[in-house]
Amino acid sequence: MARTRHVLPGFRLSLGYTITYLSIIVLAPFAALAWKSSRGGVEIFTSTLTDKRVLASLELSFTTSFYAALVCGFFGVLTAWALERYSFPGRRILDAMVDLPFALPTAVAGIALCTLYAPNGWLGKILSPGGLKNLYVSWVETPNQWVVNLLEPIGFKAAYSSTGITIALIFIGFPFVVRTVQPIIQGLSLEVEEAAACLGANRWQTFWRVIFPTILPGTLAGMTLAFGRAVGEYGSVVFISGNMPFKTEIAPLLIVSRLEQYNYNGAAALGFILLVISFLILLFSNLLQSWNNKRTAR
Amino acid sequence: MAGIAQLNLPSGEDATRARIIARNQLARRATSDPLWMKATVLILSLGFLFVFFVLPLALVFQEAFRKGWEAYLKVFEDRATTHSIWLTLKVALIAVPLNTVFGLAAAWCVAHFRFRGKQLLSVLIELPLWVSPVVAGLIYVLLFGRQGLLGPWLFEKDIKIIFALPGIVLSTVFVTFPFVARVVTPQLQALGRAEEEAALTLGANGWSTFWRVTVPKIKWSLIYGIILCNARAMGEFGAVSVVSGHIRNQTNTMPLHIEVLYNEYQFVPAFAVASLLALLALLTLVIKSATTWFADRALRNAAL
Numbered sequence: 001m002a003r004t005r006h007v008l009p010g011f012r013l014s015l016g017y018t019i020t021y022l023s024i025i026v027l028a029p030f031a032a033l034a035w036k037s038s039r040g041g042v043e044i045f046t047s048t049l050t051d052k053r054v055l056a057s058l059e060l061s062f063t064t065s066f067y068a069a070l071v072c073g074f075f076g077v078l079t080a081w082a083l084e085r086y087s088f089p090g091r092r093i094l095d096a097m098v099d100l101p102f103a104l105p106t107a108v109a110g111i112a113l114c115t116l117y118a119p120n121g122w123l124g125k126i127l128s129p130g131g132l133k134n135l136y137v138s139w140v141e142t143p144n145q146w147v148v149n150l151l152e153p154i155g156f157k158a159a160y161s162s163t164g165i166t167i168a169l170i171f172i173g174f175p176f177v178v179r180t181v182q183p184i185i186q187g188l189s190l191e192v193e194e195a196a197a198c199l200g201a202n203r204w205q206t207f208w209r210v211i212f213p214t215i216l217p218g219t220l221a222g223m224t225l226a227f228g229r230a231v232g233e234y235g236s237v238v239f240i241s242g243n244m245p246f247k248t249e250i251a252p253l254l255i256v257s258r259l260e261q262y263n264y265n266g267a268a269a270l271g272f273i274l275l276v277i278s279f280l281i282l283l284f285s286n287l288l289q290s291w292n293n294k295r296t297a298r
Numbered sequence: 299m300a301g302i303a304q305l306n307l308p309s310g311e312d313a314t315r316a317r318i319i320a321r322n323q324l325a326r327r328a329t330s331d332p333l334w335m336k337a338t339v340l341i342l343s344l345g346f347l348f349v350f351f352v353l354p355l356a357l358v359f360q361e362a363f364r365k366g367w368e369a370y371l372k373v374f375e376d377r378a379t380t381h382s383i384w385l386t387l388k389v390a391l392i393a394v395p396l397n398t399v400f401g402l403a404a405a406w407c408v409a410h411f412r413f414r415g416k417q418l419l420s421v422l423i424e425l426p427l428w429v430s431p432v433v434a435g436l437i438y439v440l441l442f443g444r445q446g447l448l449g450p451w452l453f454e455k456d457i458k459i460i461f462a463l464p465g466i467v468l469s470t471v472f473v474t475f476p477f478v479a480r481v482v483t484p485q486l487q488a489l490g491r492a493e494e495e496a497a498l499t500l501g502a503n504g505w506s507t508f509w510r511v512t513v514p515k516i517k518w519s520l521i522y523g524i525i526l527c528n529a530r531a532m533g534e535f536g537a538v539s540v541v542s543g544h545i546r547n548q549t550n551t552m553p554l555h556i557e558v559l560y561n562e563y564q565f566v567p568a569f570a571v572a573s574l575l576a577l578l579a580l581l582t583l584v585i586k587s588a589t590t591w592f593a594d595r596a597l598r599n600a601a602l
Contacts, residue, residue, distance in 0.1 A: 105533025
């Protein structure tokens with residue numbers, strides 16, 4: 001019945017090949033994960049979910065990913081707006097640069113960010129406590145004592161802290177927001193903004209009442225994608241985080257350390273939990289996107 | 299001369315064009331942002347991109363050349379380093395063609411046909427993008443590892459998959475299989491199937507239609523998909539790190555070797571190897587810009 005509809009050949013071949021390939025590469029290993037995590041019974045899940053170290057790592061992964069998604073949302077919308085609406089020299093280069101985290105290996109990003117934000121790194125030097133003061137003293141010939149006292153306590157530990165993890169996750173999540181919001185801004189009809197202007201709205205009102213509600217669902221969808229990617233991220237985080245149990249140990253890293261201790265059931269249980277979480281995040285993002293499609297279709 | 303004559307005696311068409319331009323200029327004023335807003339948005343977004351993207355990249359090359367060209371080149375005389383480069387090339391050489399064939403097959407059936415479960419198939423194709431790389435490695439350890447589902451059987455037959463090349467290739471294939479399909483499917487959908495149907499009507503068989511009509515039509519997005527897949531395959535860290543076992547001169551790929559060198563405080567060698575991967579990433583971005591430009595042009599020509 002299905003065959004008569006298709007004029008083009010190759011439906012059975014391509015679909016058959018796709019499904020066979022996916023079964024070998026995806027479904028079989030996932031079956032192994034389900035089998036292994038069920039081997040430990042319910043106890044392994046309850047003991048995993050009540051383990052203080054696991055809970056600390058999950059909480060850390062969620063909070064850092066959440067803050068990273070917020071920052072990505074803010075700067076992502078600004079960048080998408082600048083790339084779509086303004087013309088300035090180097091716009092095309094910047095547009096290409098946004099995809100850097102997709103193309104740059106996570107380990108390279110990891111060691112670069114770690115060196116950059118380490119206490120003696122280019123940015124870490126300025127951000128660490130007293131860093132601004134040192135910069136001021138070395139730049140100004142006769143430093144003002146009042147300014148020195150003011151700058152002295154400013155600063156925080158960037159690398160080897162949860163701030164460092166957030167920085168790495170911002171890097172990873174940024175393109176997801178830009179690439180989700182950009183087509184929406186591109187698709188905004190100028191007529192609507194013109195109408196708002198004709199009806200007496202100033203630019204600020206047009207933005208808050210007309211543009212912002214239109215791009216909000218897309219922004220949230222992009223932020224959810226960035227969040228989902230961030231929760232599972234490993235390579236760019238392990239260098240900058242410092243990996244202290246209970247303090248800067250993210251959930252994927254805990255899986256690795258459980259594997260290294262040959263705790264296969266424990267690793268499988270935590271892996272299964274992470275998988276369920278990323279599935280829920282993906283589902284939420286799809287819901288947001290269909291909400292967005294419905295609104296723009298109207 | 300012709301231009302001046304046209305200015306003096308505007309034809310009906312030119313007058314219309316002038317009116318459209320004037321209208322657009324008025325509209326642009328109503329929908330453009332005030333200067334202070336433009337400046338703020340540009341400073342914030344450019345500053346962000348500079349701190350998060352330009353500085354880390356610049357740092358990779360600065361650290362790699364910290365002790366000069368000779369020290370940089372000397373890094374690649376080390377046996378463990380050259381081995382890691384060869385291993386990475388080998389893995390990419392197996393994984394990328396496999397995923398290219400898969401990507402084309404998946405794009406063909408998703409873009410051209412309607413069938414039950416298509417939505418589910420699309421989700422499955424995107425899945426590796428949302429699964430933690432560590433989990434991607436873990437599932438292969440649980441399937442093929444000594445304690446895994448097939449572990450005892452493999453051990454009996456003396457087949458090594460985990461902590462060996464097959465495991466590295468498998469986890470790389472898992473992490474990178476969405477890329478070709480993801481890039482090619484929308485392009486195939488946008489270009490439609492009229493040309494293929496015309497070729498078939500003229501008597502071409504399925505394969506020659508595919509090779510002579512479809513592949514030339516989508517070649518730019520196909521090239522970008524392959525390049526992106528390759529960059530990800532060569533740079534995969536989390537999944538490979540779980541299955542490889544970090545055996546020097548045996549199962550250390552370039553990203554794993556970078557980790558080892560960095561943790562041994564050998565910063566120049568670590569960043570020298572990293573600079574190769576960073577160059578590959580920059581090349582990927584350049585090819586992306588070029589191929590999207592060509593693909594957009596193909597799409598515009600098809601629309602005309």
